[in-house]
Amino acid sequence: MSGTLKRAMLGALVADAVCMPVHWYYDTAALDRDYPDLDSYQAPKHPHPDSILWRSKYTPRNKEADILHEQAKYWGQRGIHYHQFLAPGDNTLNYRLGLEFYQSVVSSGSYDPDAWLKRYIHCMRTPGWHKDTYVEEYHRAFFDNLARGRDAAQCGIKDIHIGGLTPVPFLLAALDAVDPLSAEPELDLVESHLALTHHGAPVAHAGRTLAWLITAIANGVSLRDAIAAHATGFTSAEQLSGWCDFDDRMVVGRQLTPACYLPDSFTASLYLAWKYHDDFSSAILANARCGGDNAHRGVVVGALLGAAQDIPERWLAGLRALNELNFENGRR
Numbered sequence: 001m002s003g004t005l006k007r008a009m010l011g012a013l014v015a016d017a018v019c020m021p022v023h024w025y026y027d028t029a030a031l032d033r034d035y036p037d038l039d040s041y042q043a044p045k046h047p048h049p050d051s052i053l054w055r056s057k058y059t060p061r062n063k064e065a066d067i068l069h070e071q072a073k074y075w076g077q078r079g080i081h082y083h084q085f086l087a088p089g090d091n092t093l094n095y096r097l098g099l100e101f102y103q104s105v106v107s108s109g110s111y112d113p114d115a116w117l118k119r120y121i122h123c124m125r126t127p128g129w130h131k132d133t134y135v136e137e138y139h140r141a142f143f144d145n146l147a148r149g150r151d152a153a154q155c156g157i158k159d160i161h162i163g164g165l166t167p168v169p170f171l172l173a174a175l176d177a178v179d180p181l182s183a184e185p186e187l188d189l190v191e192s193h194l195a196l197t198h199h200g201a202p203v204a205h206a207g208r209t210l211a212w213l214i215t216a217i218a219n220g221v222s223l224r225d226a227i228a229a230h231a232t233g234f235t236s237a238e239q240l241s242g243w244c245d246f247d248d249r250m251v252v253g254r255q256l257t258p259a260c261y262l263p264d265s266f267t268a269s270l271y272l273a274w275k276y277h278d279d280f281s282s283a284i285l286a287n288a289r290c291g292g293d294n295a296h297r298g299v300v301v302g303a304l305l306g307a308a309q310d311i312p313e314r315w316l317a318g319l320r321a322l323n324e325l326n327f328e329n330g331r332r
Contacts, residue, residue, distance in 0.1 A: 004218035004307050005181070009102065009173040010322070011306015012166075014315045015284040015298030016095045017041055020083050023092065025291040026050050026258065028249055038288055041088035041318045047079025053133070054078040058140045061147035067135055069127040082134035089318040092295050093132040093139075094163050097123070098170035099321055105174035111189070113196060117152040136163060138197055156197045162265040163296040164198035168210045169303040185211040202262040205233065209266070210300060217307040223277045226304075227270055234267045240274040248272070248286050258292025265293060269300035280305045281312055 021044040025031040030049045035042060053075055060066040074080045083092055091099070097120065104119050105111050123129045124139065138159055145155040171193055175181060190211045191204045209231055216226040228237040243251045252258050256268040269287070276283035287301045288294050316322060 005169070005173040005176045005214070007311060008214050008218070008303040008307040009098075009169045010311055010316070010319070011280070011284075011302035011304075012098075012169045012299045013091055013095055013302070013321050014306070014311060014319055015287060015302025016091050016295045017089050017319060017321075018284050018315075019288045019295040019298050020086055020090060020092055021045065021081075022288055022291060023082060023295040024048075024050055024052075024293060028253070028289075028291050031289065031291050039285060040314075043088050044081040044083050044086060046081055046084065048081040049079070051078070051080050051082065053080045053082070056134070058135070061144055064125065065143040065147035067124045067139060067143050071133045071135075074133050080133060082132065084133050085131040087320065089320040090131070091321050093130050093135065094166040094296070095299075095321075096130050096132075098166055099324060101167060102170045102174045102177075103324070106177050109178050111171075111175060111178070113193065114153070117196060121146070121152060136161070138164070142197060153196065156195060156199050158200040159198040160200065160202045160262045161198075161260040161296070162206070162262055162269070162293060162300075163260060164194060164203040164262075165207050165210055165266070166296065166299045167193060168207055169214060169299065169306075172211060172214055181215065185215040187211060206262050206266045209233065210303070214303055214307050217304065223304055223308040224274060227274055231270055234263055235270055237274075240271055243271055244275045248275075248290055252290040252292070258290055258294075260293035260296060265297060266300065269297040272297070272301050273304040276305070277308065280309055281315070284315075 018041060021042045022031050022035055022038065027050055034045050054077055056075055058068060100119060100123055101116060104116060138157055141157040142155045146152060168190060171190060172185060187208045190207055194203055194207045212230040213226045216230060217223055243255065251271055252268045257264045272283055272287050276286055283301050283305045284298065287297055
């Protein structure tokens with residue numbers, strides 16, 4: 001199973017890197033104008049027409065809660081791209097944390113939630129550890145709670161954002177690397193790990209479902225059969241097949257929100273995975289072109305397509321994170 005789960009992790013990384021420059025574009029006309037040839041890794045352009053950094057705020061309670069560091073000066077300004085300092089093929093913050101988590105588990109040979117929380121806190125407190133300008137609400141809330149004196153294991157918040165699912169493929173790949181998984185995922189562990197930062201039924205339900213889907217595909221079930229069997233709480237094969245007759249932006253934009261909120265964002269991801277079940281590149285590019293929180297939908301679309309098939313070499317060649325991993329490509 002190891003090769004398949006590594007591919008799922010790589011697929012998620014690829015999907016995020018493709019979406020990075022167009023992340024949180026809700027005006028799809030502006031997306032098409034700014035990135036008319038979105039078929040490769042690209043750098044972010046300025047200004048970002050839909051950026052909300054001008055009204056985003058975070059005041060650290062103390063120096064140990066400072067997680068914006070040198071990026072703080074850009075908050076409150078209009079048009080600032082969330083990922084302005086990333087290069088083509090780079091990954092956004094949540095995926096950088098996924099990489100850090102994978103490497104920490106593999107290097108230590110075991111999963112330890114307390115050890116991970118210490119590493120997470122250290123990374124976020126280290127200036128320059130990542131180059132993202134925007135830091136999501138759950139990070140800010142976690143460190144504010146930490147600054148209030150809460151135990152790290154109690155600093156997560158109730159959340160309904162699809163970004164909360166980002167750890168899933170990294171967790172499965174890491175667990176499998178240190179002790180090959182059985183035919184069934186460790187769903188309680190998946191849920192408890194996600195709850196370190198994201199509490200609540202929406203993330204727990206979607207996280208368990210994503211883990212089931214990835215594991216089913218790793219065990220030889222086709223992508224569509226896996227979705228039909230394990231995603232019944234979100235959608236159905238009949239509904240997904242019917243939506244395939246429409247333009248993607250009609251489905252992810254009108255039928256379903258392109259924003260981050262669960263359960264719609266998870267269902268939107270399943271739709272894109274279903275429609276492009278046999279074409280990795282078409283799936284991740286369609287997801288990117290739908291705009292909205294495409295980077296975090298990418299954890300679902302990229303992981304499912306990556307688990308189901310080989311990732312084209314052109315995506316692996318430009319993926320900067322691949323240099324940090326202990327294997328050369330998704331087929332090892």
